[in-house]
Amino acid sequence: MTDRRRFVRNFAVLNVFVVFAIAVLWREGVVWPLFRNDSSHLSVVIVAWTAWGLTVAWRGDWARVEEFMDDVVSLGLLGTVIGFAQALVNITPEAVSAGATA
Secondary structure, eight states: OOHHHHHHHHHHHHHHHHHHHHHHHHHTTSSHHHHHTOTTOHHHHHHHHHHHHHHHHHHTOHHHHHHHHHHHHHHHHHHHHHHHHHHHTTOOTTTTSTTOOO
């Protein structure tokens, strides 16, 4: 078996495993809250961009796959910043003053 065929086979097995894991997590009710509670809808964008990147990978355009990987990481970091901003929006200086007790 050539290295290319072995790589494609491993890539396919990994993708089947990931799809199976997502299906199990969806059935257990873990996946849907991630999308339902996302007011920025960035989770949908990340999933769509990752799916498009996987499509490009399946076609064998590996030069573009690296760009997709970088974009997904950037979208994830953007989501982290948005999430922190949303979490801290209701915190006021009075609530964080040195004399305040919980």
